[in-house]
Amino acid sequence: MKQPFRLDVHTIDIDNVEVGDTTGVSGHTLAVSVDEISDLVLEDSRIAGVEVEITQPGDDVRIVHCLDAVEPRTKVGDGDVFPGFLSGMDPVGTGETLRLGGVSILVSSRYPQPFSGLLQAREAVVDMSGPTAMYSPFSRVRNIVLVFTPNPSIENVDYDDAIRRAGLRVGEFVARSALGNEPDSTTVFDFSDVNPDLPNVVYFYQLQGQGSMADTYLYGRVIHNLVPTLIHPNEVMDGAIVSGVHVYSCYKNPTFLHQNNPIIWELQARHGKDLNFVGVIINRGHNYTQDDKERSSQWAAKLASFLEADGAILTAEGGGNSAIDMMLACQYMEKAGIRTTVVSSEAAGADGYDFPLFYTVPEADAIVSIGSEDEIVAMPKVSKVIGDEYILDSETPSCGPFDLKMYYQYCSTNQVGGNFLTGRMF
Amino acid sequence: MIRVVHYLNQFFAGIGGEDKADAPFEVREGAVGPGRVLKMLFGDEAEIVQTLVCGDNAFHADPEGNLAAIIAAIAETAPDVVLAGPAFNAGRYGLACAAVCAAVNEELGIPAVTGVYPDAPAVDVFGTRVVMVATRDSAGGMKDAAGRLADVGLRLARGEGLLPADEDGRIPMGYRANRVADKPVATRALDMLMARLRDEPFTSEIELPDQVEPVPPAPAVADLSKTTVALITEGGLVPEDNPDRIESSSATKWARYPLAMLAKNENPAFKSIHAGYDSRWVDADPNRLVPLDAARALEEEGVIGKLHEYFYVTTGNGTTVTHAERMGEEIAIQLIADGVQAAILTST
Structure with a gap:
């Protein structure tokens, strides 16, 4: 008999994180053992050292050099999260998954070698309190920050792999410590019932695949040659998509936001009520040639048609190149009779007077704005900094005050909807 | 009061x-x-x-x-x-x-x-x-x-x-700025899509701007062998100390450097400060971006009348349309003043 693709996501809400002798959850408090986490991380000799810092919303704290963020998740019973990293290629997305809600494992590091050219990790900042806290979604969660020291003999790409895996392993380890605790809530992800009276909606989910420091991983592999394909939303919930994007501080969708993709959560909530959530189409963003762009966007529209979609939500990651990929997909979907809504960031210049979009098609006339990357933000002085004494590539003390473009505010204009900013006309 | x-x-x-x-x-x-x-x-x-x-x-x-x-x-x-x-x-x-x-x-x-x-x-x-x-x-x-x-x-x-x-209730002044939205992105996006699917009214949060005015191509060059040709790139190639401080993204500046200096390519050597493509191969050989070697050969063969003695450069990476139009106009004025009749633009 055909088995439904069903995932039960159990959530334990965490409202306090503190240092403890052993890692574990009691009620809504997560205790974190610095020794246990250090031992786990330092199994990988590419990492020379780690400091574990805890910071919570409202702290007078700034975190710098932010790289990936991971939500603690693990499987209850059989299976693994983060396939291709913590396990093999067995499909994920069924069974039961435990998540610790409101907590992030946030990775902060410099790299062992100097970078040159485009593909380098850029500064990414989170302020945990004050008016600048609104610029990062990670000011609203409790962060267990892993501040890594690289093994100086390792190349950057190799080191990047090490710290990505470390973040995932710590995330899984922390969640595993809560196995056996009673969840506060359970959400069932099962989209097998389709109501013929409701419209079919697909999610066009574009992932950045540009090169090292700007890659997304699907089951542990880069997506450079990806033709748009289907993925079940439950697989995304179980960590099938992992981020390695550090070039675009503001646009990046870290692993945490893939695991918690707000568009998927919203579609889950509306499935069977407003709409049928009929599938997720993933596409590589940053195709290099026009033919690649045409093939991908046409292919995505074709898949949406195969799914008999009436409507589609489109999101992307990255800058102008990727915006073209998404806008072309919008165009071909509309031409196929599929109504679209595009989520886009803006780049209207520091004074906001310029053309806000990198690329447009006439069909993209329903756009949700997640704000401008170009605004300059006055970062106040803070009493504590986690990560480093200085801002990357400068002699500016991290504690501030200094002016910082929105571009460098961690995930400030992520296009999957993790933040609350929007661009308004004045 | x-x-x-x-x-x-x-x-x-x-x-x-x-x-x-x-x-x-x-x-x-x-x-x-x-x-x-x-x-x-x-x-x-x-x-x-x-x-x-x-x-x-x-x-x-x-x-x-x-x-x-x-x-x-x-x-x-x-x-x-x-x-x-x-x-x-x-x-x-x-x-x-x-x-x-x-x-x-x-x-x-x-x-x-x-x-x-x-x-x-x-x-x-x-x-x-x-x-x-x-x-x-x-x-x-x-x-x-x-x-x-x-x-x-x-x-x-x-x-x-x-x-x-x-x-x-104001007449828009034409600038946009960030504000905190009243609802999450996903809720707004799905509300907008549902309105479209139900043929209900909705308001896009970004009005589609007027399409950029198409630029009619210049007439074809009649006789290349009698034409002065300039090399132009948006690939961010500058002397390594970037004396004109051209930005690596969102550029507002352009500059021109002598071809003789590029041909020598040492003290200072040229490199790309463009932050939108992987420039390692350009840094290794700038001819890959500004095709000076090939253009010189064509000049010597008499295919091209003359190469203009400077190449022009800015960074095309998130550059606003306003600045792109201004820089294009400024460069064109300079080229015309210098008697340039045609240009080869290499983009990244």
């Missing part, structure tokens, strides 16, 4: 209609005409300390002299905010109100607000510089117009800044 200065024309000040439009500038104490409506709206929070009046024709007969007198009067009174009109669809009056607001704001640093009909001439001339609430086309809309003028004016006087144009 917030102190307000109010500007009116002869009609609204009760002097008379078109036949009195040459009434000279005068200063009156307290509220006059529509100022009394504003006064009621202000309650105890603000008062109109002075009303400045000038006939429509009188103002435009000597705008500089009148503005100087108006600015001098306002500087002496030192109000917290200046309100002008509302002028509705009146052409000369609206322009005078907007000119007064622009001068007060830019010369005295005092906030100033007027109100006009969205199609009024003042919007074309001052719309991006002056805060204008939207009014109906005639004085029948006085009540709403005065309400918006009072709301926005007092908010600026309190130092609270503008709200988005639609919330203020």
Whole structure:
């Protein structure tokens, strides 16, 4: 008999994180053992050292050099999260998954070698309190920050792999410590019932695949040659998509936001009520040639048609190149009779007077704005900094005050909807 | 108590209609005409300390002299905010109100607000510089117009800044800024999509701008062997100390460097500061971006008449259309002045 693709996501809400002798959850408090986490991380000799810092919303704290963020998740019973990293290629997305809600494992590091050219990790900042806290979604969660020291003999790409895996392993380890605790809530992800009276909606989910420091991983592999394909939303919930994007501080969708993709959560909530959530189409963003762009966007529209979609939500990651990929997909979907809504960031210049979009098609006339990357933000002085004494590539003390473009505010204009900013006309 | 200065024309000040439009500038104490409506709206929070009046024709007969007198009067009174009109669809009056607001704001640093009909001439001339609430086309809309003028004016006087144009009932000034949205992105996106699927009205959060004007291609070069050709790139190739400080993204600057310097490519060597592509291969051999080697060969063969002795460079990476258009125009003017008849543009 055909088995439904069903995932039960159990959530334990965490409202306090503190240092403890052993890692574990009691009620809504997560205790974190610095020794246990250090031992786990330092199994990988590419990492020379780690400091574990805890910071919570409202702290007078700034975190710098932010790289990936991971939500603690693990499987209850059989299976693994983060396939291709913590396990093999067995499909994920069924069974039961435990998540610790409101907590992030946030990775902060410099790299062992100097970078040159485009593909380098850029500064990414989170302020945990004050008016600048609104610029990062990670000011609203409790962060267990892993501040890594690289093994100086390792190349950057190799080191990047090490710290990505470390973040995932710590995330899984922390969640595993809560196995056996009673969840506060359970959400069932099962989209097998389709109501013929409701419209079919697909999610066009574009992932950045540009090169090292700007890659997304699907089951542990880069997506450079990806033709748009289907993925079940439950697989995304179980960590099938992992981020390695550090070039675009503001646009990046870290692993945490893939695991918690707000568009998927919203579609889950509306499935069977407003709409049928009929599938997720993933596409590589940053195709290099026009033919690649045409093939991908046409292919995505074709898949949406195969799914008999009436409507589609489109999101992307990255800058102008990727915006073209998404806008072309919008165009071909509309031409196929599929109504679209595009989520886009803006780049209207520091004074906001310029053309806000990198690329447009006439069909993209329903756009949700997640704000401008170009605004300059006055970062106040803070009493504590986690990560480093200085801002990357400068002699500016991290504690501030200094002016910082929105571009460098961690995930400030992520296009999957993790933040609350929007661009308004004045 | 917030102190307000109010500007009116002869009609609204009760002097008379078109036949009195040459009434000279005068200063009156307290509220006059529509100022009394504003006064009621202000309650105890603000008062109109002075009303400045000038006939429509009188103002435009000597705008500089009148503005100087108006600015001098306002500087002496030192109000917290200046309100002008509302002028509705009146052409000369609206322009005078907007000119007064622009001068007060830019010369005295005092906030100033007027109100006009969205199609009024003042919007074309001052719309991006002056805060204008939207009014109906005639004085029948006085009540709403005065309400918006009072709301926005007092908010600026309190130092609270503008709200988005639609919330203020203002005519948009053309700039966008970030604000916190009332609902999460996913909720807004699905609400918008559901509205589309149900054929219900919806409002896009970004209005599709007018499409960029297409640039007609220049006529083909008749005889390349008699043509001076320039090399241009947006690939960010600069001497390694980047002496002109061209930005690696969102560029506002362009520069030109001698081909002789590029041919030598040492002390300083060239490198790309472009932050939008992987420039390692360009750094290893700049001919991959600016095809000087191939172009020189064509010049020697006589295929190209002459290579212009400079190459032109900026960074094409998130560059705003405004700056791209300006830089393109500046480069074109320079090329024409130097007798260049054709150009090869290499992009990344």
